[in-house]
Amino acid sequence: MADLSINFAGIKSPNPFWLASAPPANTGEQVMRAFDAGWGGAVWKTLGDPILNVTSRFAAVDLGTYKMMGLNNIELITDRPLDVNLKEMYEVKKRYPKHALIASLMTETKEDWRVLIKRCEDVGVDGLELNFGCPHGMCERGMGSSVGQEPKLITEITSWAKEFAKTPVLIKLTPNTGDITEAGLAAVAGGADGLSLINTIKSIIGIDLNKMVPFPAVAGASTNGGYCGPAVKPIALYMTAALAREQGIRNTPISGIGGISNWKDAAEFIALGATSVQVCTAVMHYGYRIVGDMIEGLSEYLDAQGMKSVEELRGRAVGAYREWGDLDLGHKLVARIDDKSCIGCQLCVTACHDGAHQCIFTGREEKQRPPHAHAHGNATPPTPFRVGAIAGERLPWVDEPECVGCNLCQLVCPVPGCITMQEVPGGKHETWNDRTREGRTKLPGGIHDV
Amino acid sequence: MKLQAGRSEESLPDKEAYTAAEAVAEAERCLYCTDAPCIQACPTSIDIPTFIKKIASGNIRGSARTILEQNLLGYSCSRVCPVEVLCVGSCVYTGWGREPIQIGKLQRHATETVGALTSLYTPKPKNGKRVACIGAGPASLAFAGYLALEGTEAIIFEKRSVPGGLNTTGVAPYKLKADDSLREVQWILDLGVEVRTNTEVHPASLVNEYDAVFIGVGLGDDSKLGVPGEEGPGVVGAVDWIEQMKLGTAKAGKRVLVVGGGNTAIDVARECALLGAEDVALVYRRTKKDMSGYAHELLAAREEGVRLVESSVVTGFVRDAAGKLVAARVKTGEAEREVPCDLVVIAIGQAKLRAVAEQLGVALDKRGCVVVDDNCRTNQPKVFAGGDCINGGKEVVNAVADGRNAARHLLKEWA
Known part of the structure; x- marks a missing residue:
């Protein structure tokens, strides 16, 4: 049987399947159940100063009878106190020492970053993921995708984090940008140990044609949200490949994200250069249990292809992605x-x-x-x-x-x-x-x- | 158009309708074939894939319009059509070994959800033309309805107490009950069509009075076997028995024989079984493969416990001193035996109604059917005909096609 374990810039994981920073990785209880189900790692729901959320938060597009072809959310980062999250992360890491636990972070000033990074590393996380991607809410306050859209800011904040961090620093990129390689190169220039992409795509998912209000409606109004789910996979695949073949990024590991629902999707991301993959929408749809098929399916596939490890699959299709x-x-x-x-x-x-x-x-x-x-x-x-x-x-x-x-x-x-x-x-x-x-x-x- | 309460048919089961979500799910399965075989199989050529895709998109009124523009009785047809041998039977999924699209159920969903035709259509201002129909069955209703939409005054004369023809009095209740038929009739009357029930007309006088006359009289009385003991209680014609069951009360008997091999025979047998008969046998003179009734209908009847007795004929009836039916003489090959029974229903066809046609000077073929051209026009230029009286007994959908074609032709001539 093929070896599914990976080493992502020093972060070890029993398999390449990680929960993305999102509602499925909101609490310790959830993450521990996910690890029990077979997930190799989890990127905790983004930490920072607690926020206030609105109701409602999600809306979806269905394709025929297939539900949630695309999902849109206007939820912000964690609404839980930092010390509560940290206590639970400590507990998770203690109970699951071989699983990858990564803290997703979002804050503003250099001093904020310093304190946040220190407090997270103190509870034993394996790595950090800087959230430069959220295209709703937080970007209006100068965080999230408003950072990811400015290469200079990406480099600057990445270099702050590298200055403070002892664990590997991943930069989560936004697809809401003209040229993803520019953002990727900026992160590498700041010293990033890894790149995660894509975060969600700025979107309006639909309109209630009777009430003339976009979904999801919040007291008669709505806002642009972040789009994810199976519908965005092709965009995420392209951006993964674009980074994987970029000369200045080639040696930086990539965590592929965007519409991954099964082992085949995961294998595609890995073939285009991803080292790990992160999953959110499919878990929100069907639960943690889907990882069983992902592990088994990827393993069967690697065996059938005569590959001994995930590493052997990585990047195999990058060479066939060319200019027109x-x-x-x-x-x-x-x-x-x-x-x-x-x-x-x-x-x-x-x-x-x-x-x-x-x-x-x-x-x-x-x-x-x-x-x-x-x-x-x-x-x-x-x-x-x-x-x-x-x-x-x-x-x-x-x-x-x-x-x-x-x-x-x-x-x-x-x-x-x-x-x-x-x-x-x-x-x-x-x-x-x-x-x-x-x-x-x-x-x-x-x-x-x- | 009130029906009495406690009608026998009310106790019989209905086919289940789709919920909105089920309809959308089924509609999504439709491939939307090009030049689709289902359209070709439909006698009224409804653009089936288009109405189905409109259900899928949530355009339910548009879906009903697509159906009704080709078939104004799209609601009853959705329930009474033998879709298994028409549209559904031709679905490309069938050849592929997959479950075909449930076109009838989808059509029912669209037409039933939208309901009254007046919610979709406003008849045009009067065009000065007047037509009369004889018989208020599906052919006449389609003819009158399509003309009324274009502003023609249409009146239907019906000798029975209820309109709708066999849709009201003859269709198997599991498909369509009398009150549902009358509901659809009302939708057509609401377009401005007038119907006069309990009215016998003098056909010849209509030709002078109206711009066109449409004969939609259907067929006549049940044919008889012509064997000893047939006259008297306990031996009834199928169409009569069904009409009683649908409009009033009919006894199913305990031991029932139904004579015949067509769909009417199968319907009666199945209904007797459903109404509580202890034993129901379908007695047919030839073998199963020769039956004109549909295989899927026979199967459904057998699932209700109906027995099929092949290659057998009824040669006579045995009655007691009081005249009560005791048994039927059934001959299989050379052997004849007495089969105890208390009800025998004769379903071997109906006589032709020649009188109306003859009074109008309309030509009949040797079977007694009215002879018409492609536009359902008879040899008398002002007289059209459609439905069972021209084809000897086909489906409701064929009758609707006839009425519609005649109406379209007239409108073209008048334009």
Whole structure:
């Protein structure tokens, strides 16, 4: 069985699965139950001077019958007295010495940071995570994402923390910024031992169309909140990868956060360079118990891939994340529709005609041709005409010379494996950057071609 | 349109309706096929995926509009249509081995939630045209309703005491009860359609008085076996028995024989079983595979305890000195035996109602059905016909399609 343990900038954890700093890591009782369930670490709900919260605090978007595709919150950092939190953290660390316990921190002045860091390290935490990410409430007071959006502030406060801290310092970054690498480099410049990302995305999740108030409503009004959950995963993956391949950040471990709900999501973050992953929404949805499948699933996957540790997986996909200009223009795919499993819903036909490149047709009629930018002539049905095992005459066919291999048909097809993208061999390898180097970037039909 | 209390059908179970959340969940499963097979399978060509997606989006009124623009009796059809062999049966999920979308239940949800047609539609100002319908069944109601929406004065003459045709008097109660049928009839009357019940008309006089006449008389009396002992208590026609059960009270008997192999026969047998008969046998002259009744209906009846006796005919009845039914003579192959029973329901079809057509000079085919063209027009230019009287007995949805097509055609001619 693969070794799931990790060493994150000196913070040891039995597995890469940590609770993110959020409601599931609010109290000692919760964190201990989470550790019992199998979580390898927890980043405590952000500590600072206690705050006041509003009611209500959460709202979600559902996708069809799937609940909480995206979650939005306007809750602030911990509302509990610091000494209560610290006492519980001490207790947790004493009872669970092998688990990773990290204090998330947010405060203002250098002196505040000094005292807060000292008090946390005194109870035995394994590391610190500076919250430069919250995009609601705290940022209005000059904390959270208002720090994360200013590279100079990131560097400055990080260097304060490094001056005071004995344990590793992680910087939690906000995605609400133009270029995530700028923020990451600023943290590294301040001496950060690790980076955590993403914090939530500034958002308004929806509007009550009867009351004309955004969700979540607080006495007839609302505010922008922080968006998280499965919906944000692609954004988080991109930002993780962007940091992982950045020259000046490469050696700084990353804790990936954003929409991670299962082992597969976690494996993706790790493949794009994350050392640990943090989870919040999925736990808020289903509870701590989900970690069982995460541990087992990741372990099975690593075994099946012949990898002996999580470390072996880390960063494996980073190299394949490139600039658009380095992609192969000579690579060609066409869609193939399986006549045995196609059920004849013809969603691919509509998707191709309305949303893609008009190359999937139905029926025996010859020479069907909607207008098309790449027209090679008339599309003719295959001979002999193919009839589907289930779909019968409703089986669509692909005019392969016209197919641009965009994948849309495959994406809308409800039958797994029915539409496959087949490689057409013989294309000459060439990238846009190759053409740029050779001065061949001008194509016919340009702005000045009359 | 009040019905008496304590009707036999009231004791029979209903199909459960969806809750709003269940409807949305089911609607979300719909793939939204292109050129969907379910639309092609629907005799009224309702744009099914579109009405379903409107349920999913919360646009319930729009959903009902999509249904009703093609089928003004979308509510009753949602409950009485044999969806298993129409829309649901053609769902692509079926071919894939998955549970098909429950289109009938979704259609019921949309139409029942929205209710009165006047909440969606305001009939246009009068266009000066007047039409008369004979018979207040689904075909006439669709014809009159669609024309009324466009400002045509429509009047329906009905010889029975209640409108709605077989939707009110003949549909199996587990699908649709009489009061639910009358509720939908009222929605159509609210569009400005007039119905005169207990009224026999002189068809010929209508042709001069109105711009068009629609024949929607359905079928006639139950056919008889024509065997000894048939006349007398205990032997009844299926349509008569069902009407009593739906509008009044009908006795299910203790030992019941139902003769026939169609859906009416299966309905009666199932209802007798549900009403407490100790033994119900469906006696059919040929074998199960030859039955015109739907397999899913037969299965449901058998689940209620109905027995199927194949390849058997009733050759006569045995009565005691007082004339009370004692047994039926049932012949299977060469063997004949007396089967004790106290109720026999004959469900072997209905006679054709020729009189109205003949009085209007309308041509009939050799089965006795009114001959019409694609627009449901008869050989008499002002006379249209639809429903069972042109097809010999099909579904409610076919009747609605006929009435709608005739109305659309007239509106086009008048435009």
